[in-house]
Amino acid sequence: MAKILIVDDSSTVRDEVAGFLKDNGLDVATAVDGKDGLAKVKADPGLKLVISDVNMPNMDGLTMVEKIRGELKNTTINVIMLTTEGSPSMKERGKAAGIKGWIVKPFNGPAVLESLKKLVA
Amino acid sequence: MHDNLDNKSAVTLTENEQQANPMRKIIALVGIAIVIFLAFTTFSVNVSFQSSDHLTEIKDLYFPVLERVDANIVRLDKMEETYTQAVMIGEKDMIADAEEHFAKADAAFAEMLKLYPARQVDITRLRERFGDYKNSAGKATTLMLEDAGSKSKEATDKMIGELKELRQQIQNFRASSYENFVDTLAQSQRAVKLNLYMGMAIGLMNLIFMGVLVFFIRNNVRMMGVIAEQNASLERKVAERTAELSQKTNDINAMLQNMNLGVCTVISGNLIHPEYSNYMRIIFDVDELANASMMTTLFAHASLGVDTQDQIEVALSAIIGEDAMMFDFNGHLLPRETTLVAPDGKQKILQMDWSPILGEDGTVDKVLLIVQDVTHLRELELASAHQKEELDIIAQLIKVSIGKFNDFVASAKKFIEANRELIQSRDKIDPEVVASLFRNMHTIKGNARTYEFRLITDAAHAAEQEYDKLRKNPEAVWTPTQMLSELNAVSQAIQRYLVVSEDKLGRKGRASDLLSVRGAFVTNDEINTLQSLVASVPTAPATLCRAVERLGLIPLERLVSGAIDSLSSLAKELNKPTPDVVLNDGDVAFNNQFAVALKSSFMHIVRNSLDHGIEAPDERKAAGKPESGKLTFTYIKSGDRTELHIGDDGRGLALHQLYEKGVAIGTFVSGTPPEPAAVADLIFASGLSTATQVTQVSGRGVGMDAVRAFLKEQGANVRIQLSEVSGELGYTPFKFIIDLPASALHH
Numbered sequence: 001m002a003k004i005l006i007v008d009d010s011s012t013v014r015d016e017v018a019g020f021l022k023d024n025g026l027d028v029a030t031a032v033d034g035k036d037g038l039a040k041v042k043a044d045p046g047l048k049l050v051i052s053d054v055n056m057p058n059m060d061g062l063t064m065v066e067k068i069r070g071e072l073k074n075t076t077i078n079v080i081m082l083t084t085e086g087s088p089s090m091k092e093r094g095k096a097a098g099i100k101g102w103i104v105k106p107f108n109g110p111a112v113l114e115s116l117k118k119l120v121a
Numbered sequence: 122m123h124d125n126l127d128n129k130s131a132v133t134l135t136e137n138e139q140q141a142n143p144m145r146k147i148i149a150l151v152g153i154a155i156v157i158f159l160a161f162t163t164f165s166v167n168v169s170f171q172s173s174d175h176l177t178e179i180k181d182l183y184f185p186v187l188e189r190v191d192a193n194i195v196r197l198d199k200m201e202e203t204y205t206q207a208v209m210i211g212e213k214d215m216i217a218d219a220e221e222h223f224a225k226a227d228a229a230f231a232e233m234l235k236l237y238p239a240r241q242v243d244i245t246r247l248r249e250r251f252g253d254y255k256n257s258a259g260k261a262t263t264l265m266l267e268d269a270g271s272k273s274k275e276a277t278d279k280m281i282g283e284l285k286e287l288r289q290q291i292q293n294f295r296a297s298s299y300e301n302f303v304d305t306l307a308q309s310q311r312a313v314k315l316n317l318y319m320g321m322a323i324g325l326m327n328l329i330f331m332g333v334l335v336f337f338i339r340n341n342v343r344m345m346g347v348i349a350e351q352n353a354s355l356e357r358k359v360a361e362r363t364a365e366l367s368q369k370t371n372d373i374n375a376m377l378q379n380m381n382l383g384v385c386t387v388i389s390g391n392l393i394h395p396e397y398s399n400y401m402r403i404i405f406d407v408d409e410l411a412n413a414s415m416m417t418t419l420f421a422h423a424s425l426g427v428d429t430q431d432q433i434e435v436a437l438s439a440i441i442g443e444d445a446m447m448f449d450f451n452g453h454l455l456p457r458e459t460t461l462v463a464p465d466g467k468q469k470i471l472q473m474d475w476s477p478i479l480g481e482d483g484t485v486d487k488v489l490l491i492v493q494d495v496t497h498l499r500e501l502e503l504a505s506a507h508q509k510e511e512l513d514i515i516a517q518l519i520k521v522s523i524g525k526f527n528d529f530v531a532s533a534k535k536f537i538e539a540n541r542e543l544i545q546s547r548d549k550i551d552p553e554v555v556a557s558l559f560r561n562m563h564t565i566k567g568n569a570r571t572y573e574f575r576l577i578t579d580a581a582h583a584a585e586q587e588y589d590k591l592r593k594n595p596e597a598v599w600t601p602t603q604m605l606s607e608l609n610a611v612s613q614a615i616q617r618y619l620v621v622s623e624d625k626l627g628r629k630g631r632a633s634d635l636l637s638v639r640g641a642f643v644t645n646d647e648i649n650t651l652q653s654l655v656a657s658v659p660t661a662p663a664t665l666c667r668a669v670e671r672l673g674l675i676p677l678e679r680l681v682s683g684a685i686d687s688l689s690s691l692a693k694e695l696n697k698p699t700p701d702v703v704l705n706d707g708d709v710a711f712n713n714q715f716a717v718a719l720k721s722s723f724m725h726i727v728r729n730s731l732d733h734g735i736e737a738p739d740e741r742k743a744a745g746k747p748e749s750g751k752l753t754f755t756y757i758k759s760g761d762r763t764e765l766h767i768g769d770d771g772r773g774l775a776l777h778q779l780y781e782k783g784v785a786i787g788t789f790v791s792g793t794p795p796e797p798a799a800v801a802d803l804i805f806a807s808g809l810s811t812a813t814q815v816t817q818v819s820g821r822g823v824g825m826d827a828v829r830a831f832l833k834e835q836g837a838n839v840r841i842q843l844s845e846v847s848g849e850l851g852y853t854p855f856k857f858i859i860d861l862p863a864s865a866l867h868h
Contacts, residue, residue, distance in 0.1 A: 080450070083435065083439070084431075084435065085435055086434065086435040086436075086437075086438030086439055088390075088438075091438065091439075091442070091443075100444060100446070101439065101443045101444050101446060101447040101450065102439035102443065102447065102450075102451070103439070103447075103450045103451060104432060104435045104436045104439050104451050104454055108453055108454075111450075111452075111453035112449065112450045112453075114449070115446055115449040115450055118446075119446075
């Protein structure tokens with residue numbers, strides 16, 4: 001049972017983020033888009049944190065979060081978005097969907113590791 | 122700085138609420154007191170009325186009635202007396218007098234009936250009895266006067282009986298009336314007493330009540346006083362705090378105005394908050410920063426790429442207004458140092474510190490940015506570091522004679538040039554070239570270490586490390602550009618020493634320990650001329666020939682002294698005492714070229730000996746040896762053989778380990794060890810070391826490999842001579858023997 005789910009359509013990002021977290025002793029699963037992510041959150045109630053890209057095919061990250069909160073009625077799982085842009089409207093939408101916050105790309109593992117560990121502790 | 126701090130008092134006054142409750146209580150108490158008082162008054166009035174009724178009754182009823190009853194009793198006596206007198210004196214007219222008394226009594230009864238209707242029956246009966254008595258007394262009197270004998274006696278008896286009865290009845294009536302009178306009087310007295318007691322009780326109650334009320338009011342008054350005092354002190358405090366706050370605000374403003382530190386906060390939208398330190402304007406050369414966009418104002422001239430600027434902007438928007446944790450996630454994207462380039466090309470190095478300011482809900486309200494202009498500081502740091510380095514170099518240089526230094530530089534330059542050529546001559550990895558590169562660099566490093574030229578040692582070590590990687594991995598990528606830049610770093614380090622030596626120490630000139638003959642400088646040409654001159658004189662004395670022959674040659678003693686210069690520092694590094702050096706026949710001399718090769722060889726041999734051969738003091742003591750080791754250099758000439766023997770009194774060569782290495786690299790076959798001499802010879806193989814640990818001093822196994830290569834270039838051979846060879850492969854005493862070619866001893 002993984003604790004963190006990495007959702008990104010780029011295999012490079014997935015490998016990098018998931019690889020880093022795994023190397024540092026965290027249980028990590030991955031999903032290739034919002035749809036896949038939603039299914040995995042539904043299937044694994046042990047997940048504590050989702051780190052997701054925003055722009056993805058099939059289903060974008062914010063829609064996925066809205067569905068996690070709405071359809072799955074899962075209000076406890078923490079969600080952090082990986083992003084390269086910080087438009088106010090996007091931030092508003094994220095806040096409304098109850099995301100924990102934003103991590104600006106590129107993902108700097110060592111800089112964020114301790115904080116991520118706190119979120120899944 | 123246009124914003125005033127919000128001075129509104131946060132205190133909510135609840136005086137009205139606090140006062141309302143006591144007021145209500147007081148009103149309630151007073152109300153209750155009034156009700157009780159009214160009730161008492163009503164009761165008291167009622168009792169008074171009752172009492173007054175009783176008194177009226179006494180005055181208007183009992184007194185007149187009893188008066189009349191008493192009067193009638195007297196009248197009865199008078200009637201009896203009158204009748205008796207009438208009989209006694211025989212005056213019939215007196216009967217009329219008695220009847221007159223009766224008439225008055227009867228009138229009194231009539232009045233009594235009116236006064237006292239409650240006893241109408243009794244009064245009427247008494248009246249009738251009174252009448253009966255008057256009639257029978259009148260009749261008896263008349264009969265007595267008429268002296269009617271028995272008749273009169275009968276009438277008299279009747280009269281006496283009636284009178285007795287009447288007296289009895291009238292006394293009874295009086296007694297009962299008097300009883301009623303006393304009763305009524307007692308009732309009236311009781312009512313008055315009750316009224317008095319009730320009044321006293323009510324008075325007492327009211328007194329207690331008033332006491333409570335007074336106490337309560339007093340308390341409330343005191344409480345209100347306290348509240349008022351508190352309010353006053355609160356107001357005072359608010360005033361004080363306000364003054365303090367405004368003082369602080371002024372202080373902060375003064376600080377912001379005058380501090381030589383850029384301070385500002387970044388708010389939502391990445392805008393600069395209107396409160397910022399004046400120095401911000403100076404640093405960033407702008408007039409107004411309030412509500413300006415941070416990115417365009419502060420970083421317009423910063424040496425940050427577009428992408429980095431974009432990242433800073435997004436990072437800030439991912440932090441401000443978000444959970445405090447987002448600073449941990451994105452804070453690393455905010456620049457800690459940047460260089461501002463002004464339009465005039467002047468550069469400013471800015472150090473930046475970012476920290477989140479949290480709101481009450483735990484989200485980041487704004488981000489505090491502290492900017493310091495560290496341009497001057499960095500320059501000073503750089504200058505100071507440069508100066509310190511220079512001082513270090515000077516300290517290192519003055520320990521080394523100019524001659525030795527020049528020799529070191531010449532030799533190092535030679536190796537650097539050799540390496541440069543080697544690097545440029547190949548476009549892919551070549552193990553032999555790599556081995557040579559390594560060997561050369563290792564020699565530079567070793568020589569630099571000998572003189573403790575730290576900067577050169579470090580640069581050479583870095584280059585050597587790269588070669589080592591190539592040596593260990595034949596698949597590695599050949600990177601000539603990188604290798605040349607590493608080589609240049611070594612070259613620059615040497616140049617640095619050279620510049621300091623010449624400019625700061627004034628040690629210019631071409632002095633060389635190898636070429637100079639104490640105080641005089643003789644060129645090779647001059648020597649050659651002199652030698653050919655002497656050679657052309659057949660009669661020249663042998664001593665002169667020999668002296669001239671030795672001109673320009675370098676004696677072994679000086680070469681050895683060069684190698685042992687480094688012994689004490691090396692020994693210190695290895696925690697061993699400095700070994701003794703014994704030199705036999707140090708008078709032999711070598712030509713310059715050979716001397717250079719020998720000097721480098723000695724360096725490696727001495728290092729190896731001290732590091733691997735000579736044991737630690739404890740070990741030596743246990744083996745019955747003196748704590749300090751001994752190195753021996755011996756020159757031997759026997760026939761046409763000229764040899765240089767170099768040995769130590771250490772533990773000897775680890776033949777068993779050498780054999781294992783040999784097996785590991787495929788030189789030997791496991792299980793069938795060759796002759797010990799063959800095993801010993803492996804020490805000259807490239808990249809081999811028996812040391813279990815690579816130390817800074819030696820241990821890469823390159824030393825002996827380099828020694829053999831250097832000497833071979835000069836036509837000499839180096840080998841190992843084992844002594845006390847036993848059947849077992851183990852630590853075996855040995856010495857290096859260098860077979861010197863005849864050319865080594867001449868020009």
